[in-house]
Every structure is written in structure tokens, then in C-alpha cells.
Amino acid sequence: MTRRKLAPGRLVIASHNAGKVREIRALLEPFGIEPVSAGDLGLPEPEETGTTFAENALLKAHASAQASGLPALADDSGLCVAALGGAPGVYTADWAEKQWFEAQTLGGPGRDWYLAMGKVEGKLAEQGPDVDRSAFFICTLALVWPDGHEEVFEGRVHGSLAWPPRGTMGFGYDPVFVPLGRDLTFAELDPTEKHAMSHRADAFRKLVEALF
Ligand SMILES: O=c1nc[nH]c2c1ncn2[C@H]1C[C@H](O)[C@@H](COP(=O)(O)OP(=O)(O)OP(=O)(O)O)O1
Numbered sequence: 001m002t003r004r005k006l007a008p009g010r011l012v013i014a015s016h017n018a019g020k021v022r023e024i025r026a027l028l029e030p031f032g033i034e035p036v037s038a039g040d041l042g043l044p045e046p047e048e049t050g051t052t053f054a055e056n057a058l059l060k061a062h063a064s065a066q067a068s069g070l071p072a073l074a075d076d077s078g079l080c081v082a083a084l085g086g087a088p089g090v091y092t093a094d095w096a097e098k099q100w101f102e103a104q105t106l107g108g109p110g111r112d113w114y115l116a117m118g119k120v121e122g123k124l125a126e127q128g129p130d131v132d133r134s135a136f137f138i139c140t141l142a143l144v145w146p147d148g149h150e151e152v153f154e155g156r157v158h159g160s161l162a163w164p165p166r167g168t169m170g171f172g173y174d175p176v177f178v179p180l181g182r183d184l185t186f187a188e189l190d191p192t193e194k195h196a197m198s199h200r201a202d203a204f205r206k207l208v209e210a211l212f
């Protein structure tokens with residue numbers, strides 16, 4: 001299929017994760033796009049039944065594009081830990097169980113990120129003190145138009161897992177992820193620094209190159 005360019009105008013960010021929406025807004029800012037989030041439009045959160053990042057990103061983008069009549073950009077992402085055979089991977093959000101409490105400083109709505117980071121650390125610790133702590137974040141972006149046209153891009157950032165969690169910026173698993181070549185976690189880095197190197201920024205760079 002031929003590439004389709006993204007024209008300036010309204011676009012739905014097909015995500016219900018406030019941290020992601022904030023980052024995607026910042027990445028879109030230079031491009032004359034007016035982003036509205038799926039939450040702003042009151043769109044429901046689709047069930048993520050896919051077994052790959054691309055399937056889930058496409059499923060979320062199609063749902064928002066159809067419901068809104070606007071192009072929709074979805075992000076399916078996750079943390080892949082080498083010593084855990086790539087887990088939690090596509091199930092990264094599921095490892096952070098939904099709790100009854102209100103949104104946490106570092107999380108999407110009601111997800112318990114500290115519990116999730118603790119689960120990852122617990123499984124690493126089972127393998128002893130010399131366990132390989134390397135991990136990467138992956139981000140698959142799917143852009144879908146109301147007529148069904150699809151574009152998909154993937155980005156990664158490699159690094160290692162720290163324990164205990166450090167820092168208050170970012171969201172999700174940021175307090176335990178140290179990108180390669182740095183000593184600070186993503187939650188300790190200024191957002192502009194995270195945007196220069198993150199999996200989301202990497203995927204976004206490819207999107208911009210292809211679609212603008
Ligand atoms: O930069 C990141 N820094 C820290 N953690 C991250 C990042 N990027 C993804 N993650 C983790 C948390 C997220 O929840 C999960 C992906 O799950 P994923 O289904 O794609 O997102 P989600 O359910 O939170 O929001 P939504 O599906 O509405 O976009 O991986």
C-alpha cells in the first residue's frame with residue numbers, strides 16, 4: 001500500500017493513559033496537528049485482545065478513527081526483560097493491576113505501577129544476584145484514517161533495570177528503567193531528555209519521516 005501523508009488538522013490520540021497522551025502531544029507539537037485524546041471525546045477504552053503490539057495498536061486506532069471520523073494515532077508499548085524471556089512484553093499494562101484508588105502520580109488511571117515494578121524485580125531476584133538486568137522498551141504506533149488506511153511504526157530503547165525505583169517524572173515503569181549510556185532512570189530525566197531517546201520518540205521519528 002502506498003504511504004499516505006498526514007495533513008494538518010485534528011487527530012485523535014487513541015490512548016487512555018494520561019502519561020502517554022502528554023508525551024504524544026509534546027511530540028506532535030511542531031507539526032500543525034490539533035490533538036484531542038480519546039478520553040476528551042469520551043470514547044470507550046477497547047479491550048486489547050491482540051497478541052502483538054501491532055495488533056493492539058491497530059485495534060485501538062481503528063476503534064477511535066471509526067468512532068470519531070478523524071485520523072487516530074494509537075500507541076501500544078511495553079517493557080521486555082531479557083532474563084524473563086521478553087516478559088512482561090505485550091502484557092506490560094496487565095502486570096499493573098487496576099486498583100480502586102484514583103490515578104497515581106506516575107500511572108495511568110488506577111494502575112498500580114509500584115506493584116508491577118515489584119513483580120518484575122521479584123522474578124529477576126529469583127534468578128540470583130548475577131541475573132542479566134538488561135531490558136528494552138518497545139513502542140508500536142498505529143495511525144489509522146476513518147476510511148481504514150493504516151500506517152505502523154516501531155521504536156525501541158535499550159537499557160537496564162534499576163532497583164529500588166527512583167524519580168518522580170514520566171509514568172509507568174519509568175522509575176526502574178535506566179537507558180543505555182546514562183545513570184539516571186527515565187523518571188529522573190527531564191521530559192525533554194526522555195523525548196530525545198525514548199522508544200516512543202524513536203517510533204515517532206520514523207512516522208515523521210514517512211508521513212510529513
Ligand atoms: O515510556 C514509558 N515509560 C514507562 N512505562 C511505559 C512506557 N511506555 C509504555 N510503558 C508501560 C506502561 C504502559 O501502560 C504499558 C503499555 O500498555 P499499553 O496497553 O500500550 O498502554 P495503556 O494501557 O497504559 O494505555 P492505552 O492502551 O490506553 O494507550 O507499558
Ligand SMILES: [Mg+2]
Pocket residue numbers: 048093
Ligand atoms: Mg492499554
